[in-house]
Amino acid sequence: MVLSRDKKKSATCIKCGEAGLYLIPTEHDLYIECKSGHAWREKYLEQGGTIPRPAAVVSCIEDLFTAEEKKLYDRITRELEEHTDYYKNADTLEKVAHLCQKCQASEQEIYTVFKIITLYHKAVGTTAV
Secondary structure, three states, X not given: OEEOOOOOOOOEOOOOOOEOEEEEEOOOOEEEEEOOOOEEEEOEHHXXXXXXXXXXXXXXXXXXXXXXXXXXXXXXXXXXXXXXXXXXXXXXXXXXXXXXXXXXXXXXXXXXXXXXXXXXXHHOOOOOO
């Protein structure tokens, strides 16, 4: 995942003008989302768009994680698989606290991994944009 942070020419949201965008290059297009949740897609040059196709595109969720985030993602996945019943019945705050404890991570780290998961599914089209 790329978070646009170019100081010279910061990309901004086409709806709210907020700087700092999540950019996820997929095989078919570039998925863009601002921090406020506005999302859109841009076509690559060969499709009549204005964005050059990047050398590498996101082909799986792991492509978006840093090495540390990948380790945490694996711990979260394992925890959720091992304790499915607990996570089906606990309230949201209990779930977060339990994940933090079991995965040895802060709330922010847990949030970041879930944000990346959500962005990935939006980018590849498995959830509505």
